[in-house]
Amino acid sequence: MGKITLLAGGTGSLLIALLHVAIPIIGVDAYLYFGGYWLLPLIEQGSPLPAMLALSIAAVFFLWTAYAFSGASLCRRLPLLRTGLILISAIYIVRGADFVFDIIHRIHGAQFELKFTIFSATALILGFLYLVGTILLWKEWGIHTHPPEKIVHNHS
Secondary structure, eight states, X not given: OHHHHHHHHHHHHHHHHHHHHHHHHHOHHHHHHTTOGGGHHHHHTTOSHHHHHHHHHHHHHHHHHHHHXXXXXXXXXXXXXXXXXXXXXXXXXXXXXXXXXXXHHHHTTOOOOHHXXXXXXXXXXXXHHHHHHHHHXXXXXXXXXXXXXXXXXXXX
């Protein structure tokens, strides 16, 4: 079950990475739709910075995909796998915490675009997929909650 959970989280990260690759290809409308209003002056000037930023973000999500797939044993074990998966989980969950605030604001009548609530919910779901998958595989990876017993070699 842990492998399936990490596979689902990694697939979500992969889709987000591909989305960030598509944004510079699609152009201005994609930047604006996904909240890149502040990049508009740079885009209009023909600056490569918005594309470099989107591709850098994509690279991060591709890395997160690799960590999830490594945890699910789909590729070789990556360095600091457990630590990486916990950090990725935490980042997604912190980003997704906006979902709770969005719901509270909506209950109190705030009006804003639903897509941002959906983005937050997606981050929260992915964070929990990474976290649950990591927890379920914790024992399988041989992590002990206590130090291993000391092995005494008898050199007679």
